[in-house]
Amino acid sequence: MPTPSRPTSTTRAIARTRSTAQAQQYALPVLFALFGVIMGSWAGRIPAMAERVHVSHSALSMVLLCGGLGAVLSYPISSRMMGSLGARKTLLFSGLALLCVLIAIGVAPTVPLLMMAVLSLGITASTFDVAINSAATAREKASGKSELSKLHGLGCAGGLAGATLGSLMASLHIAPATHFLMLAAPLAIILYFAFTLLDADDVGATVEKKSFSLPRGPLLMLGVLGFLGSMAEGSIADWSGVFLKEHFGASDGLAPLALSCFSVMMLLARLVGDKLKLRYGARSLVTSGSMLGAAGLFFAVLSPNAYFALFGFAVAGMGMALVFPFVFSAAGAQGPAALAGVASMAYSGSLMGPPVIGAIAQGMGMQIAIAYVGGLAALIAYVASRARMLK
Structure with a gap:
């Protein structure tokens, strides 16, 4: 009866390499x-x-x-x-x-x-x-x-x-x-x-030794998309609950659900975004998604009650989910310096978003402030349709 062969050192090395690759x-x-x-x-x-x-x-x-x-x-x-x-x-x-x-x-x-x-x-x-x-x-x-x-x-x-x-x-x-x-x-x-x-x-x-580098040429369109996307997302995160509370009189337990609905639908959309990108391309997804996001926000603004508004914020989260992943993917393909420049421009949107929305809410009310965010989403769609680096 033949004796079972023991694994050789080469076999063990291959197995370790495979397990390491899986862990990576x-x-x-x-x-x-x-x-x-x-x-x-x-x-x-x-x-x-x-x-x-x-x-x-x-x-x-x-x-x-x-x-x-x-x-x-x-x-x-x-x-x-x-x-x-x-x-x-x-x-x-x-x-x-x-x-x-x-x-x-x-x-x-x-x-x-x-x-x-x-x-x-x-x-x-x-x-x-x-x-x-x-x-x-x-x-x-x-x-x-x-x-x-x-x-x-x-x-x-x-x-x-x-x-x-x-x-x-x-x-x-x-x-x-x-x-x-x-x-x-x-x-x-x-x-x-x-x-x-x-x-x-x-x-x-190799990167440029500057304190700040504004993206140039086609890369600037990615920076603008990141800036507008950050402004819109940050505004929804900071003000959606306040909108429900002030405009509809929502309770302290109901108001935070606006951000939860937005975030959960964004999460679900991002989990399937890569498969959709293979079929439809990044530019068409960001363009159509941002239009959907704008529609969701306008629906929330015009809703008769807080529960309809929650549906609007959920639609907005689904629509705007792919802006950041695809913008960062396109910028990163141009190298770390390009990604750092686009990211810095994108994050500056989070700096400007809260005071701008706060000023609009103070002067014209929360309904107009959220409608303004819907306008930002529509503008994202317009810019994305002309961003050649989104592929």
Whole structure:
């Protein structure tokens, strides 16, 4: 009877290589979800942190603006780190810094210190975002397979999980500082293991040494799309619940569902966005989707009650879901410097969105303010139809 052959060293090496390759496939999805958890956890504890430092509503808007300002100012940092370290090391260092900043936000005892911490959050979060999107677009180019929509969908899922965890911690009366300290250690471990598994090049890219680089030529259209998309998404995140409460008299329990409906439908749309891109192309999806988003927002504005408005916000989330993934994918295909420039321009939309919508709401009412966001969505569709780099 023949003796079963033992696996040779070559066979074992091939098996290890296959298992490593399989594990590497999960690194980027984990990193996108982790980023969502961090940002969702921060957003979910904003009310508690505002109460802790006794900040007024006007002062809170200034605190939140510091995050957008930090994102805009991140360009020289992200471009320099990407140029010298590459995407893989940049996401490790910026991710660890982001977790440290999260703790600093939780323990900040005064409004000025909280503003400095949130400014740092904008810088580190934007740098981390540029790094993971650069790694993702590099993998898209190498494999020829679109996957950025699914990855951004996982980021949405992480954000919802982080916000839900924040609500749970708040209901248990756990202070933000304690919450963030409990969160930082396990997330740092997950970050490190995902970093070790990530199959990305450590070779840096040559970038321009400027404090800020406005995209030029066809790339400018991508920057404009990112700017308008960020402005629209940020406005819905900040003001949709206020709209339901002020315009329809919705309860404190019902009003936050506007953002939930928007976010859940955005998540579901992003999970199938890559397959749709293969069939229809990025430009047609962003154009038609943004028109659908505009229709959803106008429907919410003209709705007879809050429940119809929730349906409108859900439609808007589905329609606008693919703007960021496809804009970042197109920019990343041009290199890390192009991605950093487009990302900086995009994040400046989050800086301008809250005060613009607030000013419109103050002068003309929340109904006109949300209608203005619908106009932004329609403008996104117009710009996307002329963006040659969206393919």
